[in-house]
Amino acid sequence: MDNRAEVREFLVSRRAKLTPQQAGLPTAGSRRVPGLRRGEVAALAGVSIEYYSKLERGALAGVSATILDAIARALQLDDAERAHLFDLARAADGTSALVRPRRRTTRRWTPRPSLQWALDAITTGPAIVRNGRMDLLAVNHLGRAMHSSIYESDSTSPPNFARYAFLDDDAHRFYPDWDTAADTAVAILRTEAGRDPHDKGLHDLVGELSTRSEEFRRRWSAHDVRLHGAGTKHFHHRVVGDLALAYESLDMVAEPGLTLTIYAAEPGSDTAQALALLASWAATQRMDSAATTN
Structure with missing residues (x-):
């Protein structure tokens, strides 16, 4: 899987699902899409719009757990979605194989x-x-x-x-x-x-x-x-x-x-x-x- 594409599409899809009303934001003015804007997510997460835009383009490598938690809260991710975001970040860092033990690959697994x-x-x-x-x-x-x-x-x-x-x-x-x-x-x-x-x-x-x-x-x-x-x-x-x-x-x-x-x-x-x-x-x-x- 292309990690950057996975990150981008996941974050964009979560942002699109969250309405301003759900996020407690004012709804005045016209909107082209029902979900949040990038700047609104950035403000909710306490980061700059430039930084959040970089993350949404797929650049999760090296992002701290604190920032990931802030993004997860801003997007109101559930437990599964939050875990997925952290998995994508570990994959971006190249550490997913170290964090999650892998079974030895065999031609055909059979139960003990x-x-x-x-x-x-x-x-x-x-x-x-x-x-x-x-x-x-x-x-x-x-x-x-x-x-x-x-x-x-x-x-x-x-x-x-x-x-x-x-x-x-x-x-x-x-x-x-x-x-x-x-x-x-x-x-x-x-x-x-x-x-x-x-x-x-x-x-x-x-x-x-x-x-x-x-x-x-x-x-x-x-x-x-x-x-x-x-x-x-x-x-x-x-x-x-x-x-x-x-x-x-x-x-x-x-x-x-x-x-x-x-x-x-x-x-x-x-x-x-x-x-x-x-x-x-x-x-x-x-x-x-x-x-x-x-």
Whole structure:
């Protein structure tokens, strides 16, 4: 990724989203655009307009944390956006690789036996491991069953959530709120691009999706980022129907850059019953697969 272009487009897009009313500024006079002017951001941040204009042109190298904090406050950045701004600054300094531990690159990552044992020990809900590119790297039995359509759809190895969301029409069935799922996927990829701007796999994925999907291109150009830690997601499984699942996502200390997500249903809910049915279906699938192999 071109760091200066990323910085410029991110800051311009955040400035355009913030209105004078939101910033507590007077609104008298005509405006060509609804967002703040550069001079208004500079004044709110306590820096000169010349200095802020230099930053907005992409020159973040060497900028202090104090100035970055001031810019973040002026633009009313949320936690994810503020973290992204600091990631872009570290990339401009060339220090991002030092700040964020990187996994050793291998031709094909596979989970350690102990990790797979831990995943398989989670029997009441789906559990998955993904990276920042949204590759689906490891699952427990329920995770595999819930994402069976993704495994069937994506011939690449490992399958990829973003590729499925934007290049397979079946994703609109699997994600009842497809727009939210699509927004989230792009925000995760954009966040990862700020953390690791030299990830060739991510470059290739973004290039592929930008070429093949107008919906992806439009969302990518918005420069939205997101912290994806906990919440509720809705799915429609082709066998067991609708699922409303709470999720918790955890960064894996032993595998920097990977995220473990565990899904759970509210006890006694329709989704809990559907998960029990999914577990039964998954067990049948495994027995059929074993019988075919033997």
